[in-house]
Amino acid sequence: NAGVMQNPRHLVRRRGQEARLRCSPMKGHSHVYWYRQLPEEGLKFMVYLQKENIIDESGMPKERFSAEFPKEGPSILRIQQVVRGDSAAYFCASSPAGSGSGANVLTFGAGSRLTVL
Amino acid sequence: GDSVTQMEGPVTLSEEAFLTINCTYTATGYPSLFWYVQYPGEGLQLLLKATKADDKGSNKGFEATYRKETTSFHLEKGSVQVSDSAVYFCALSDGSGYSTLTFGKGTMLLVSP
Numbered sequence: 001n002a003g004v005m006q007n008p009r010h011l012v013r014r015r016g017q018e019a020r021l022r023c024s025p026m027k028g029h030s031h032v033y034w035y036r037q038l039p040e041e042g043l044k045f046m047v048y049l050q051k052e053n054i055i056d057e058s059g060m061p062k063e064r065f066s067a068e069f070p071k072e073g074p075s076i077l078r079i080q081q082v083v084r085g086d087s088a089a090y091f092c093a094s095s096p097a098g099s100g101s102g103a104n105v106l107t108f109g110a111g112s113r114l115t116v117l
Numbered sequence: 118g119d120s121v122t123q124m125e126g127p128v129t130l131s132e133e134a135f136l137t138i139n140c141t142y143t144a145t146g147y148p149s150l151f152w153y154v155q156y157p158g159e160g161l162q163l164l165l166k167a168t169k170a171d172d173k174g175s176n177k178g179f180e181a182t183y184r185k186e187t188t189s190f191h192l193e194k195g196s197v198q199v200s201d202s203a204v205y206f207c208a209l210s211d212g213s214g215y216s217t218l219t220f221g222k223g224t225m226l227l228v229s230p
Contacts, residue, residue, distance in 0.1 A: 004160060033217075037220075040222065042219075056217070091161065109160045
């Protein structure tokens with residue numbers, strides 16, 4: 001009964017490269033959330049997706065960041081042309097369909113730590 | 118906007134000591150409040166929650182009471198164990214719909230034998 005799986009756990013990129021972070025939701029979950037934790041700060045909401053749909057991306061930077069959750073396969077958070085300020089821990093969470101305001105049913109992954117040199 | 122402030126860490130305690138991790142919040146409306154815990158190498162896990170004023174959430178010996186008058190949700194445990202060593206996050210959900218949580222920065226707890 002695997003939980004939310006994120007990979008890679010650690011990723012190092014040089015400025016200008018692309019970073020791709022993957023998240024496989026918990027079995028039976030069809031909603032995915034991405035959060036970012038910058039150094040010395042709390043987790044901040046980035047984007048909420050359902051299969052093939054972006055529901056809320058109000059927390060996502062307008063440029064260089066994109067997210068998808070295809071019909072098949074994991075959700076992917078993509079950061080183009082990374083800068084040092086993108087260095088952070090990126091957490092994915094999932095919930096079952098129809099969970100509405102049920103924040104209590106979020107299951108988090110262990111996070112992916114991105115370091116930009 | 119909504120915000121959560123929790124005490125800086127690390128908090129270092131000896132086994133069986135009493136634990137308090139302070140958490141205060143700013144929110145409009147009537148948020149739900151949560152404590153999450155992250156053990157080394159693992160994801161965040163929901164520890165306890167409270168959805169309205171004066172509710173007390175409890176789990177695994179941890180407790181927190183939703184205090185609307187002081188906008189606080191302090192985490193307490195009467196006797197900590199080495200296995201409680203982890204990072205603790207206070208969070209709120211404004212209840213407007215899906216689960217966009219606002220988190221505090223996290224407090225690391227280190228318990229020594």
